[in-house]
Amino acid sequence: MTIPGYQEFMYPFLKILSDRKEHRLQELYVLLAKEFNLSEEDIEKLLPSGNQRILHNRIGWARTYLSKAGLIQIVRRGVFQITDEGLKIVNDPSVDQIDNKFLMKYKSFQTFKQVNKDNNQPKSEPSIPSETRTPNEILEQNYNTVKDEIKEELLEQIFNCSPAFFEKLVVQLLVALGYGGSLTDAGSAIGKSGDGGIDGIIKEDILGLDMIYLQAKRWRDSVSRPEIQKFAGSLDGKKARKGVFITTSVFTEGAKEYVRLIEKKIILIDGKMLTELMFNYNVGVTSENTFIIKRVDLDYFEE
Template sequence: MKVGVLMIPGYQEFMYPLLKLLEDRNEHTLRDAYIQLADEFNLSEEQREKLLPSGKQKILHNRIGWARTYLKKAGLLKIVRRGVFVITEAGLDVLENPRVIAIDNAFLMQYEEFREFKNKEKIIAPPKVDPDDNSITPLEKIEQSYAVLKDEIKEELLEKVKSGTPLFFERIVVELLVAMGYGGSMKDAGQAIGRSGDEGIDGIIKEDILGLDMIYLQAKRWENTVTRPELQKFAGSLDGQRAKKGVFITTSNFSEGAKDYVNMIDKKIILIDGDALTDYMFAYNIGVSQEESFVIKKVDEDFFESE
């Protein structure tokens, strides 16, 4: 296929060709996809090298990357390790359907995982219409795109936290709590975490820099849902310490029974699941770094009215 000199296909146009590239069931990298899809679309050297307005990434790479992200959200491909992915059985089913000759966001909405992803995007970002709808303002598009980027980063953060060692998870908890204003210094917090030998308690940390009150911690790097019995055990451990405040952190999630239980008791136990953990990590810059910054400006009407 042939495109104009400056017309680079949109990310949705790359979806089907990208999935087709994975039809051999082998592992593929983004670097392979950049080259092979650029060849398939007969892109010129100028098109391959054209940069985003920020000047920090090629448009081609950005759009293929988003095509991969959306296919992954729909469960048509899966990431096996950073930058490497393979097709799934659901993806193969799509390619075997002779009626499917293109894939776009509307097509992906048939998959529950993708609908959940889009619904989450709607909760995070304001006024929701389709991001590709030209009726929304440029600012709304920026906000929606930011929500998608944040969700993608949080997902990758959680995967890295789960794949790390228990010691690494402990370090993340320490750095996060200190960044949030608890524990005093890193040295104080590091000494407090992991020192308790009491059953059901993984550590104790200062609530404030002076240590006027202490918070007891339980951290579970789990895949399974944390249920009510685990919270009851933790609450019992707090009783043994005559403590009234605790934080239970997990990489998974909490059952409704567990949430109901902590709302019933007189102790204050804060539940932080995998989604909340990565949300805090994102907000307090734990495990993430700034890649790009945009400042939105508007005309200062007061400045001109004073003339």
């Protein structure tokens, strides 16, 4: 039997969770394979890269989309539970399948798919019917979808770690961005009581001609102006002119306006930018596959 597409797994996935118990992803691999009467040969089939089973990949994406729509919740890594909204869907006799079109009625899913509020079309597909997209357009869209999922997972992993780990992470990120040379002499995480509101320090260059002070807030709530003012005051205590304030959440408009008005140079990095930098500079991520797009070299064929 052909392995179903990831959308076909969505409703059976949700139905299994309708007992309101916690379920592990490994358990769902087995149950959904039985649901569709997949053979051992089907179950063992791999993606072209050879790094993952097709079945696991498709069930994983079904789980991601259900989670983004708020129909299931992640209890902890690899463990899921149905939400009240998900249970409502399962108990609705008029619903017997779930796909992306169905999930688009949920605002959280629209946000995940980067819906343009003006035309209600995904930004990555502006008014382009799927059948007219080029292979390059499809590849780029799928790459961005995978990237967004990884960035979401990065944030969850950060929240699962200790505050001390997060402070070290931001120092490592700045080193990866090119500040200070090697990690050994570039900077250090401070993170002690009495550190004066400073969580880390890093050399601006390999010679240490200037120092940059760091503040790291592993928060889910937004960071407002008073927090930035405290950080600016901490820089005064260090006779410092430059600082980087990093958070896993977002900054209020008041906080952004404050750093534009003061003389000191304070860079604000929110959760979205943090995970973007981590992704681009390979902090907390590792490469799995590399696809190279080639074109015909017309110059080569010139006689």
